[in-house]
Amino acid sequence: xxxxxxxxxxxxxxxxxxxxxxxxxxxxxxxxxxxxxxxxxxxxxxxxxxxxxxxxxxxxxxxxxxxxxxxxxxxxxxxxxxxxxxxxxxxxxxxxxxxxxxxxxxxxxxxxxxxxxxxxxxxxxxxxxxxxxxxxxxxxxxxxxxxxxxxxxxxxxxxxxxxxxxxxxxxxxxxxxxxxxxxxxxxxxxxxxxxxxxxxxxxxxxxxxxxxxxxxxxxxxxxxxxxxxxxxxxxxxxxxxxxxxxxxxxxxxxxxxxxxxxxxxxxxxxxx
Numbered sequence: 001x002x003x004x005x006x007x008x009x010x011x012x013x014x015x016x017x018x019x020x021x022x023x024x025x026x027x028x029x030x031x032x033x034x035x036x037x038x039x040x041x042x043x044x045x046x047x048x049x050x051x052x053x054x055x056x057x058x059x060x061x062x063x064x065x066x067x068x069x070x071x072x073x074x075x076x077x078x079x080x081x082x083x084x085x086x087x088x089x090x091x092x093x094x095x096x097x098x099x100x101x102x103x104x105x106x107x108x109x110x111x112x113x114x115x116x117x118x119x120x121x122x123x124x125x126x127x128x129x130x131x132x133x134x135x136x137x138x139x140x141x142x143x144x145x146x147x148x149x150x151x152x153x154x155x156x157x158x159x160x161x162x163x164x165x166x167x168x169x170x171x172x173x174x175x176x177x178x179x180x181x182x183x184x185x186x187x188x189x190x191x192x193x194x195x196x197x198x199x200x201x202x203x204x205x206x207x208x209x210x211x212x213x214x215x216x217x218x219x220x221x222x223x224x225x226x227x228x229x230x231x232x233x234x235x236x237x238x239x240x241x242x243x244x245x246x247x248x249x250x251x252x253x254x255x256x257x258x259x260x261x262x263x264x265x266x267x268x269x270x271x272x
Contacts, residue, residue, distance in 0.1 A: 008189065008191060009190070009191040009196060009199060010199075012191075013199045013200055013203050015161070016157055016196075017200070017203050017204065019161065020098070020099060021055050021056075021058065021059040021062070021157070022055060022098075022100055022101045022103070022104045022160055023053055023055050023056040023059065023098070023099075023100065023101065024053050024055070024056070024100070024119065025102045026053075027049060027052070027053040027056050027097055028097035028100055030049045031049055031097045034049065035092060041088065042088075043080050043083040043084050043088060044080055046083055046088060046091065047079040047083055050079050051079050051145070051146075052123055053119070054119060054122050054149050054152075054153050054156060055101070055153070055157070056097065057079060057146065057149060057150060058150055060079065060082055060083075061076075061077075061204075061206060061207075062204045063094060064082045065204055065206060065207075066205075067086075076207065077143050077207050077209060077210050078142045078143070078146070079142075079146070101160060104160050104161075105159075105163060108163045110163075111163030111164075111166060111167060114159055114166070114170065115156060115160065118152060118159065119156065121234045121235060121238050122148070122149050122151065122152055122234070123149065124234040124238075125148040125149070125151060125227075125231045125234035125235075126146070126148040126149040126230070128148070128230035128233055129144045129145060129147070129227050129231075130144060130145045130148075131267070132226050132229075132253070132256065132257060133223075133226060136222065136226070136257065138223065143209060143210070143223075144213065144223060144226060144227060146210065147210055147214050148227045148230045150210070150214060151214050151227060151228075151231045152231070153197065154193045154197035154200060158193065162189070165188050165189055169181075169184045169185055169188050169189075172187065172188070181193075182194065197214075201214070212224065214227065225256055226256060229249065229252055229253050232245075232249055232252075233246075233249050233253065236249055237268075237270070241270055241271050246270070247261070250262075250264045250265055253268075
């Protein structure tokens with residue numbers, strides 16, 4: 001990487017390590033309502049709201065890692081465990097559901113629309129990954145779910161804080177369907193989102209297991225491959241069930257689950 005590219009990457013890592021990560025308005029509204037309902041307020045209830053918002057999830061994990069004691073040996077990935085470690089009152093005080101994504105992107109309708117679609121896609125990926133983990137008798141479902149949910153977290157953050165650049169990348173790829181994402185990102189940003197995410201994960205001291213599960217280049221491991229294929233399927237199916245990449249996805253998922261591609265289509269609800 002050239003010097004100016006490294007400088008740009010470092011600048012973004014520093015910025016995203018200090019900035020207050022925005023959350024979805026729906027998340028803030030639901031947390032506020034639950035907080036006022038003292039009878040039903042619980043760590044599990046709060047976790048059920050947070051786990052659908054990748055930005056609120058990583059906001060919580062980043063805070064927990066920042067406050068991690070040197071004596072703490074166990075890495076916490078699960079949202080409900082993180083909440084129990086912090087305590088509900090401390091969570092609401094130290095990890096508030098603000099600012100709102102909708103406020104940060106006020107006036108940026110196209111960027112907000114892209115972010116919301118990506119959030120939906122991330123949730124679909126997490127659902128796929130959990131279903132396949134069950135099929136594979138993986139007992140650590142929540143770790144798989146969060147890894148799939150956060151796989152594209154850097155892209156979400158860049159939609160919040162660099163919407164114009166992200167729209168340029170989108171326009172380049174629409175103009176040239178064969179243009180790979182990493183090439184378009186380097187042309188506009190000077191670095192790839194994968195490079196930024198890797199640097200952020202190290203800077204934020206995210207749990208090593210989570211980093212491994214989110215590493216699309218370590219697909220020789222079954223659990224990593226589960227997450228990677230779930231993200232791919234969510235991405236490609238978002239373009240419609242006629243996306244040209246889907247037949248290969250069905251084959252790869254079938255190899256993972258040891259079933260036929262046609263069975264994969266039935267499992268995920270694709271047209272057969």
